[in-house]
Amino acid sequence: MQLLYFAWVRERVGTGEETVEPPEAVRTVADLADWLRGRSAGHAEALSDLARLRAAVDQRFVPLDSELGPAKEVAFFPPVTGG
Amino acid sequence: MIRVSVDHAPIDIGTELAGIEETGAGAVASFTGVVRADDGVTAMELEHYPGMTEAVLCDLAEQAMARWGLLSAVIVHRVGPMVPGDRVVLVATAAAHRREALEACAFLIDRLKTDAPFWKRETRDGDARWVAARASDDQAAARWTGPDGSPD
Numbered sequence: 001m002q003l004l005y006f007a008w009v010r011e012r013v014g015t016g017e018e019t020v021e022p023p024e025a026v027r028t029v030a031d032l033a034d035w036l037r038g039r040s041a042g043h044a045e046a047l048s049d050l051a052r053l054r055a056a057v058d059q060r061f062v063p064l065d066s067e068l069g070p071a072k073e074v075a076f077f078p079p080v081t082g083g
Numbered sequence: 084m085i086r087v088s089v090d091h092a093p094i095d096i097g098t099e100l101a102g103i104e105e106t107g108a109g110a111v112a113s114f115t116g117v118v119r120a121d122d123g124v125t126a127m128e129l130e131h132y133p134g135m136t137e138a139v140l141c142d143l144a145e146q147a148m149a150r151w152g153l154l155s156a157v158i159v160h161r162v163g164p165m166v167p168g169d170r171v172v173l174v175a176t177a178a179a180h181r182r183e184a185l186e187a188c189a190f191l192i193d194r195l196k197t198d199a200p201f202w203k204r205e206t207r208d209g210d211a212r213w214v215a216a217r218a219s220d221d222q223a224a225a226r227w228t229g230p231d232g233s234p235d
Contacts, residue, residue, distance in 0.1 A: 007130055007202035008213045056200070059135035075132060075200075079216035082129070082160065082201025083116055083172050083192060 001068075003036075005046070006077035009053065012046035029055045030064040032074060047076065054079055084155040085148065087140040089131060091163040094170040099157055108154045108177035112184035114192045120167030123207045129162040129171065132200035136160075139199045143191055151187040153178050158191060160201065190227050197224040 003018050010016045026035050030050060037044045047053065050064055056075045057066065068074070086102070096115060103111055118127050144156040155177040161170065174191045178184040203214040 004132070006132060006200070007204070056132070056135060059132070059138060061198075075135075077132070077200065078202065078213065080197065080200050081203045081214045081216050082131070082199050083196040083220075 001071060002073045004073065004075040006075065008078060009046045009076050012042050014040070014042040027067060028064070029057065029062060029066050029068060029074065032068060033064070033076065052078060085141065085144045086155075086157045086159070087137055087144060088159045089133075089136050089140070089162055090159075091161065094159050094161055094173050096170070096173060099159060099173055100175060103155045103157055103175050103177045108184070109179050110181040110184040111175060111177045112181070112188040113173060113175040114188050115170055116172040116192070118165050118167045118169045118171055124167060124205045125208075126206040126211075127165045127167075127169075127171075128204045128206075128211070129160075129165065130202045130204070131160075131162050135200050140195065143194050143198065147176065147187040147191050150190070151176070151178060151183040153183065153187055156187065156191065158195065160195075160199075162201070193220075193223045193227060196220045 001020055001022065003020055005013045005016055022032055022035050026032050033047045033050060033053065037047050053076055055062055055064055057068065057071045058073050100111060100113060140158045144158055147153055147156050153176055157175040159173045165171065174188055176184045176187040178187065197220055204211050205214055
């Protein structure tokens with residue numbers, strides 16, 4: 001599974017992308033964030049407050065309680081601020 | 084005609100609007116967003132989600148084309164480093180009459196603000212900070228959707 005991080009999430013994690021193979025117990029996007037917090041202090045800091053995070057699965061915005069299913073690409077980022 | 088562009092290059096309004104006028108429309112409306120300098124900002128950087136950004140903007144343009152019967156919809160968004168006075172975004176719409184062009188233009192910029200994966204980082208006094216999302220932007224985007232989630 002390809003992971004992408006943007007804005008301050010990217011800065012705190014310390015990379016913009018990485019490839020992971022989460023265990024089967026990781027079923028939702030929120031489960032994935034929980035599991036990723038164990039990878040490094042940066043991940044723990046970036047993904048600690050789910051209320052401040054948004055996510056996309058295969059380039060579509062999804063709620064954090066969404067099932068991952070056969071997701072190939074998951075992105076974590078803050079609420080968007082374009083325009 | 085739909086044109087969507089996400090690029091580091093400065094936005095040339097004249098070229099974009101001349102292009103949309105060639106469609107033979109009676110009405111062309113446009114919105115330009117510019118980097119503000121009035122609150123001490125000396126620089127701004129725009130980050131985006133390559134691929135998803137373009138897909139979201141194309142989808143919004145298609146929705147506007149269908150809902151208002153547009154002849155053209157153009158969304159040009161700049162990314163990367165900018166300074167106050169630089170154009171960040173241009174939205175332009177062409178229709179037979181002004182009401183459709185103006186409403187569709189407002190829809191596109193309101194929804195772009197909440198639906199497209201861009202992130203702004205502003206620098207003041209050498210200190211760069213990510214901009215927080217604003218509730219007023221969510222409210223502006225929500226007015227284009229009925230209570231059941233369908234277009235009003």
